[in-house]
Amino acid sequence: MRLKNISLSYGMRIFKCLSEEPRVRILHLLLQNKELTISDLELILDFTQTKTSRHLAYLKNAGLVGSRRVDQWIFYYLLEEAQEIILQTFKFIQKDVHLIRDQEVYRILDSNRELAKNKIDTNPYRSE
Amino acid sequence: MRLKNISLSYGMRIFKCLSEEPRVRILHLLLQNKELTISDLELILDFTQTKTSRHLAYLKNAGLVGSRRVDQWIFYYLLEEAQEIILQTFKFIQKDVHLIRDQEVYRILDSNRELAKNKIDTNPYRSE
DNA sequence: TGAGACTGATGTTTTTTAACCGCATTAAGA
DNA sequence: TCTTAATGCGGTTAAAAAACATCAGTCTCA
Numbered sequence: 001m002r003l004k005n006i007s008l009s010y011g012m013r014i015f016k017c018l019s020e021e022p023r024v025r026i027l028h029l030l031l032q033n034k035e036l037t038i039s040d041l042e043l044i045l046d047f048t049q050t051k052t053s054r055h056l057a058y059l060k061n062a063g064l065v066g067s068r069r070v071d072q073w074i075f076y077y078l079l080e081e082a083q084e085i086i087l088q089t090f091k092f093i094q095k096d097v098h099l100i101r102d103q104e105v106y107r108i109l110d111s112n113r114e115l116a117k118n119k120i121d122t123n124p125y126r127s128e
Numbered sequence: 129m130r131l132k133n134i135s136l137s138y139g140m141r142i143f144k145c146l147s148e149e150p151r152v153r154i155l156h157l158l159l160q161n162k163e164l165t166i167s168d169l170e171l172i173l174d175f176t177q178t179k180t181s182r183h184l185a186y187l188k189n190a191g192l193v194g195s196r197r198v199d200q201w202i203f204y205y206l207l208e209e210a211q212e213i214i215l216q217t218f219k220f221i222q223k224d225v226h227l228i229r230d231q232e233v234y235r236i237l238d239s240n241r242e243l244a245k246n247k248i249d250t251n252p253y254r255s256e
Numbered sequence: 257t258g259a260g261a262c263t264g265a266t267g268t269t270t271t272t273t274a275a276c277c278g279c280a281t282t283a284a285g286a
Numbered sequence: 287t288c289t290t291a292a293t294g295c296g297g298t299t300a301a302a303a304a305a306c307a308t309c310a311g312t313c314t315c316a
Contacts, residue, residue, distance in 0.1 A: 003220060004220070005220065005221070005223040006221055008149065008152065008221050008224040008226055008227060011217075011221040011224075012152065015147040016143075016147040018139070018140065018143035019141075019143040019146075019147050020140070020302080021140060022303095024139075037264085038265095039262090048304075048305080050266090050303095050306085051303075053266085054302090054303090056264095057266090069311095072263055072311080072312050073263070073264090085217075088216055089213075089217060092131060092134050092213050093133070093134055093139040096135055148275085150276095165290080178278065178279080181292060182276085184291095185293095197284095197285085200286055200290055200291095201289095
């Protein structure tokens, strides 16, 4: 396996992100589910809107996540350059009960079609 | 490769250790050189005694390092249970110039026989 | 076109926490 | 008593969280 080398300072920024529970839980959900909106994360994690937005801004600023707009939603995702190190480090903690529970909440909300991705208008004939 | 699973809280403690430069540099030296004393680390890293001692206490408290006494020195080393995750995460940052420079300083001091391990009395006939 | 609803960002303030540092002293061994 | 290491103290800085209000962009629908 060829590893991408990162600088000490970028590494420290990543580890700082991983040293607070809210951010670890957000990153874990993004790693497992590709992309989520702020309101999805609020719902799954039971965070306030402000708190969720602030932590995502932190992660974005640290160079770990990116965002794209779809209709009125903004989806957040792990940036490609951070994928590998995040994946590797999560291998050690992925069995944690809190993280597993978060993912279960995700699945329940998803099957109830309460997440943003379920509400995107996919009708190709929708009005412009 | 079989991974040891760690809890989220232990993981966060580890990442907090890795999010400050002095501690990363200490851990890097311990990973590469098995064990070192406080005075060795002071010398290599150009830290004060207090600073070095405090960070080692932090790492010990976080469950990352242990210590053993040999004569008048106390040698610090990475605990076995932390070896793997530390090793894996350092794979990403091991090419960092600061860390490489630290290790070079280590080698110079070692070849000058200025480190504690070079001063241990290995004479089996030494007085009790 | 305009009103209102929804999604998200941001300014502000307050509180709390913790991490850093150095100086000086103390403790433990040889 | 010398060396090695730990710690009490004090000051500074940072950052994290939380709550609240406000603002901005987009969509819907009349």
